Amino acid sequence: QIIPAFKRLSDYIENEYVTRPNIAITSLPNGEALYNQLLKFHTSTSLNAAEIHEMGLAEVKCIQSEMAKIVKQLGYNMTVPEFSENIKNDPKFFYEKSEDLLAGFEDICFNKIPPKLPSIFRSVPTLDMR
Structure with a gap:
């Protein structure tokens, strides 16, 4: 039973999976509905792909x-x-020295960003990031 199953898998991969003219999920039967269902599952929105795309462009x-x-x-x-x-x-x-570059990034990460976090997040961890 194993050999026929591997043969069917091999035939499927060789004749259907690999040689599909279009790799998009929407090219499969009911593919557009499946894609929209996956969007809803992963994004918790009822918008379809075209609506999400238009929102992104805007x-x-x-x-x-x-x-x-x-x-x-x-x-x-x-x-x-x-x-x-x-x-x-x-x-x-440009920074002239690597030490200045590192100091600049540390200033951004440890001095400039933290005071702004409460305006973006309801809960900000108090653990020091250093």
């Missing part, structure tokens, strides 16, 4: 708009991608 647009405002507020007359490229290549945004 949120990205909103974030990009806010980023553009910040770039202008900082006094730069450029797009967000240009600004990103600029700060990646401008030496004034």
Whole structure:
């Protein structure tokens, strides 16, 4: 009984699983319904995939708009991608020594972030992160 079962598994993998023209779950019978059920299970929302995608696109647009405002507020007359490229290549945004880089990250992690946590989370652990 084992050999025929392995043969059926081998045939399935060779003829159906591997050679499917589309790997999306939605390409399977009832795949779209299954995908939406999985979305509901994993996200606890009743929105379907298209609605979630549209919500994501709208949120990205909103974030990009806010980023553009910040770039202008900082006094730069450029797009967000240009600004990103600029700060990646401008030496004034680089640390000269690795010790300074580490100190900068420690300052952010231990001094700047912790005071803001209570405005984001109801309960903040009191354990020191150091």
